[in-house]
Amino acid sequence: MNFIKNKRGTDKVLSVYWFAVLFIVVTGVVYMTFLYYGKPYDVRDIEANLLLEKVSDCLSNGGRLSGEWNSINSENFPEKCSLNFNVEDTGGWKKDQYYVNVKFRNFNEDSFSELAEFGNPNLEIFCGKSVVCSEREFYTLDKENKQYSIKIKSVVGKTEKNE
């Protein structure tokens, strides 16, 4: 009789214990899922490269520089290349989360000349640290078959969202 009583008591204690362990495990799994999936994906590298490709498309098409490329400057750059640096309303961001810089040189020379820039130039200082930068150079010809090398640098900030 005593033995049966004790057995029931033990079962009660163990079932409380069992629920406690279940609760701990479920909480742990939920927390881990949140830790892994709760952070946003960092797509700034893609953003920077897409921006760079868009600018390169604006300057050169089919292997040749567009007819107007020489008339592009920092003033008309966003308009000529249809750039819009509006960003989502996060952390007081304005239009200061992107930067693009375009340089060119004669293919056989070493020194670059600045063609245009647009966006927040202060971001460039943080390349390799908190912001994502992409820099590519491509070979192209103008209408007179002069060889050029165009270097484009694009920077995406958005540090607050991707820390």
Place this chain on the structure above:
Amino acid sequence: MNNKAQIGETMTWMVGTIIIIIMLAMSVFILSSSLFENDRKISLRSINSDLIVTKSFLGYLLTGDNFNQLRNTELRLVTDSVSRSDDEIVKKIFFELGSNEYSGDIWLGVLKEGCGWNKDTQTNVQPSCAPNKRKVIASGCITGVFYDRIKLNDDSIAELMIGCKK
């Protein structure tokens, strides 16, 4: 005897609980560390295209007589070791211009539509129009070779292969 059995069972549960808590804590610690940081970063390296290289390639085809030369020979291999004067421009375009993605050999060719290259070894790349001999090479740097195929106006195909840095 009965008490000893109860103590034994309780001890098993306690030790089990402690092990579960330790394992959970370790999992949480690993997840919150920077081990999985790269999983959250998506880069263009995983996407099989490189518009910038394509632009340079088109520029190269338009330069001088390059297109006709490539069309006549159907295949051109430029390696790091070969230093023909007219290959210098190829190396400069694809290796030196900005991107540090590529290295090794460069294969350039203009083929008739429906033809392709058989790449059996690093140095043996043969043009082939026989469909059963055509070896499909994936583009992008995932396979270690960047592969670009551009359809030109005269229905020929310009192809480019560059070794990727690992």
